Amino acid sequence: GGRRATVALALFVCKWLVVASRKSAKHVVDRVHVLVAPFEDGPRRVRVEAAGARRRLSLGAAQKCEYALVVVDEAHHLTEDLQLREQLAGVNAAEATLVFLSDASQATEATPDAEKLARSLVNLPRDQAVAVATLSEVVRSTKRIVAGAAAFQLDAGRKAEMSTYTASPGPPLVARIFPVEDDTDDIYAREVVEAIAAIRRQLADLDDLDDRVAVVGPDDAFVERLRGPLDRALDSFAPMSATLASTSDQPPAACGTYVLDRETGGIGGAAYYCAANGLYLYERSSGSWCVGKAHGDKSCKAYASHKGWSFYLNKNWTLRSDITLTFARFELVDAAMASAVWPRVETEARDSSKQWLVVDTVDNMDGLERLVVICVGLDQVIDRGAGVFETRSRLYRAMTRAQLAVAVVNEVLPGGWLEFLGRVELDDKKFDDAKERRNRAETAADDVVGGVVEEASAPVRDSVDADKGAVEKASPEDTGAPAEAPMPADKEAMRRGGTLPPYAEPDRGLVQFDAWRERI
Numbered sequence: 122g123g124r125r126a127t128v129a130l131a132l133f134v135c136k137w138l139v140v141a142s143r144k145s146a147k148h149v150v151d152r153v154h155v156l157v158a159p160f161e162d163g164p165r166r167v168r169v170e171a172a173g174a175r176r177r178l179s180l181g182a183a184q185k186c187e188y189a190l191v192v193v194d195e196a197h198h199l200t201e202d203l204q205l206r207e208q209l210a211g212v213n214a215a216e217a218t219l220v221f222l223s224d225a226s227q228a229t230e231a232t233p234d235a236e237k238l239a240r241s242l243v244n245l246p247r248d249q250a251v252a253v254a255t256l257s258e259v260v261r262s263t264k265r266i267v268a269g270a271a272a273f274q275l276d277a278g279r280k281a282e283m284s285t286y287t288a289s290p291g292p293p294l295v296a297r298i299f300p301v302e303d304d305t306d307d308i309y310a311r312e313v314v315e316a317i318a319a320i321r322r323q324l325a326d327l328d329d330l331d332d333r334v335a336v337v338g339p340d341d342a343f344v345e346r347l348r349g350p351l352d353r354a355l356d357s358f359a360p361m362s363a364t365l366a367s368t369s370d371q372p373p374a375a376c377g378t379y380v381l382d383r384e385t386g387g388i389g390g391a392a393y394y395c396a397a398n399g400l401y402l403y404e405r406s407s408g409s410w411c412v413g414k415a416h417g418d419k420s421c422k423a424y425a426s427h428k429g430w431s432f433y434l435n436k437n438w439t440l441r442s443d444i445t446l447t448f449a450r451f452e453l454v455d456a457a458m459a460s461a462v463w464p465r466v467e468t469e470a471r472d473s474s475k476q477w478l479v480v481d482t483v484d485n486m487d488g489l490e491r492l493v494v495i496c497v498g499l500d501q502v503i504d505r506g507a508g509v510f511e512t513r514s515r516l517y518r519a520m521t522r523a524q525l526a527v528a529v530v531n532e533v534l535p536g537g538w539l540e541f542l543g544r545v546e547l548d549d550k551k552f553d554d555a556k557e558r559r560n561r562a563e564t565a566a567d568d569v570v571g572g573v574v575e576e577a578s579a580p581v582r583d584s585v586d587a588d589k590g591a592v593e594k595a596s597p598e599d600t601g602a603p604a605e606a607p608m609p610a611d612k613e614a615m616r617r618g619g620t621l622p623p624y625a626e627p628d629r630g631l632v633q634f635d636a637w638r639e640r641i
Contacts, residue, residue: 129456129481130194130488131155132178135167136460146176146463154183160204164212176463188217193242195487196221197228201241214243226274227487227521229514261490261524263291269527273517273538292323296529298539309498309530310350314358316495316528321361321381323526324493330361331449331476332459335491337483337519339499344482347497351480352453359391360448361476363402365412365423365430368443373432374398375412375423376444402446410446451478456485483515486522494523497530500537512538 139149150167157165157180166183169176191214199205209215221239225232232238236251245251262270297312297319313336321330336351338344363379366372379393379402392403400422405411412423423432430444452475459479479491483499496519501512516538520527531539 127157127195127485127487128180129460129485131157131180132167132457132460133489134194135178136463140464150178154186154188155180156205156208160202160208163208177461178463179461185212187213190220191217192220192222194222195227196223196238196242197225197232198487199242200232200238206242206244209243215245219243227514227518229511231510262521263289263525265291265294266520266523266525266527269294270517270520273513273520292320292526294527294529295319295323296531296539298529298531298533301532305532306346306350307354309347309532310354312530313347313351313495313497314354316530317493318358320493320495320526320528327492329449329476330451330478330493332479333492334495335456335479335481335486335489335493335522336495336497337481337486337499337522338497339515340482340484343498344480348453348480355451355478358451360450362449363393364447364449365402366445366447367441368445369441373423373434373441373444375400375432449476451476453478453480455479456481456489460489483519487518490522490524492524493526493528494519495528495530496520498532499529500531500534500539502534502536503538 135150135153135155138153139146142149146169150169154164154166156163163185164183165180168179168181170179171177191209191212193199193205193209219239221235221242223232223235223238233241235253239245239251295316297316299308299312301308317334320334321327327333336347338347359381361381365376365379367376375398377395377397377400379395379400382392382394382401390404390407392401394401399414400412401415402410402412405424410425411421413421421433423430425431425446429440429442430446431438431440432444433439454477456479459477479486496516499512499515499519501508503509503512520529529539531537534540
């Protein structure tokens with residue numbers, strides 16, 4: 122659990138346990154209780170419910186009991202949480218096998234060492250030893266994602282030893298950095314769509330994005346503002362696949378699932394290819410579809426008209442009323458909904474006309490992962506406030522949710538964490554993980570956060586107002602303190618080089634960063 126809404130993580134873990142154990146869902150979930158915010162509601166049991174044609178998980182009240190194993194995930198968000206401490210005491214957690222999972226780089230504030238963290242939540246005996254196991258291998262992410270996220274990771278010593286299990290470098294990280302004036306939400310929505318399109322071109326062999334892409338925003342207010350414009354912007358987005366289906370027992374050979382082949386084909390718009398029959402589905406003109414051996418081919422095997430679909434069979438054209446053409450369009454869902462519903466392999470297939478696109482906050486995505494993650498609006502100007510901790514944490518947590526590909530979508534923010542993206546370009550040579558480790562500034566994030574901590578803890582001068590007789594604390598401006606937190610040397614040089622270039626149009630803000638090559 123965590124201070125934040127962690128229902129999505131709790132449901133995902135339960136679903137994962139069922140899939141991994143290969144036992145019946147009821148057999149597994151009957152043995153698991155979860156504790157999520159608000160903690161005062163106590164532990165909850167997990168239920169399996171029917172939701173139309175498929176099953177889903179839900180939470181309900183649990184009877185009081187003691188546990189053999191207690192796992193506290195996202196513990197870096199829970200230090201000295203009194204409500205959680207009370208609940209753990211109520212179930213005698215100190216008597217159980219205890220496991221705390223924590224990552225200091227994901228924390229939004231300074232965290233104590235492992236033993237202090239554990240003792241802040243559970244009243245352990247003084248002579249009780251706390252064993253610490255440090256994980257240094259990333260299993261889910263590619264080498265490029267690990268290297269990109271390292272810019273926002275803390276603890277340089279551990280970071281230098283971090284490696285990834287996969288041998289694949291993965292596709293380059295993609296960023297869309299753009300200026301905004303009016304209609305900020307609409308601009309963000311269009312840029313998100315463009316980012317999805319860019320990644321889809323990178324992953325041309327992937328024919329199904331259903332529940333594989335997460336759009337991650339900074340907070341609930343931002344995500345709610347984005348939903349409407351994003352839903353509208355996706356209407357103009359070429360669907361990933363199309364299905365030509367028949368209700369007949371003898372469907373035409375042209376029926377099948379067609380995967381997007383190119384954004385524009387023939388005279389009209391998109392073209393799709395079906396590997397099963399070797400045919401293309403393409404637009405001859407707007408809304409007029411044809412099936413042939415090549416997109417744009419005038420010799421069709423089938424075509425659509427206002428009367429329906431006609432097929433060329435036995436040297437004759439036959440009008441068929443049993444044929445439908447559907448496109449897989451995105452439906453926006455939150456993380457909890459996606460975590461609750463059973464995988465398609467375990468139940469009846471989802472509606473082929475809908476592909477789920479998860480849109481939620483960084484907090485609600487904690488502990489989760491997706492094949493592709495779009496990080497949206499997460500940057501902030503680096504200043505002296507606590508926002509420095511929060512912003513760095515959000516960027517790191519969002520990027521590390523991704524398994525294969527990441528995109529960063531953000532307005533231009535001079536002085537922000539992502540300012541450097543305007544001054545790097547992709548080195549299209551073969552990715553060299555060891556070389557990139559040598560090139561980057563290992564302590565960059567630590568230096569920025571450390572500067573804020575030092576300034577916050579610096580002694581302040583008391584001044585007495587002679588007229589009021591009051592004692593006031595001098596502000597940093599009074600003492601001549603710098604207006605911004607100290608920057609690493611390379612970032613300070615970037616500042617002296619000026620702000621980001623004033624892009625004339627959003628497309629010019631598309632940069633792909635991978636090898637961290639500065640153009641200044």
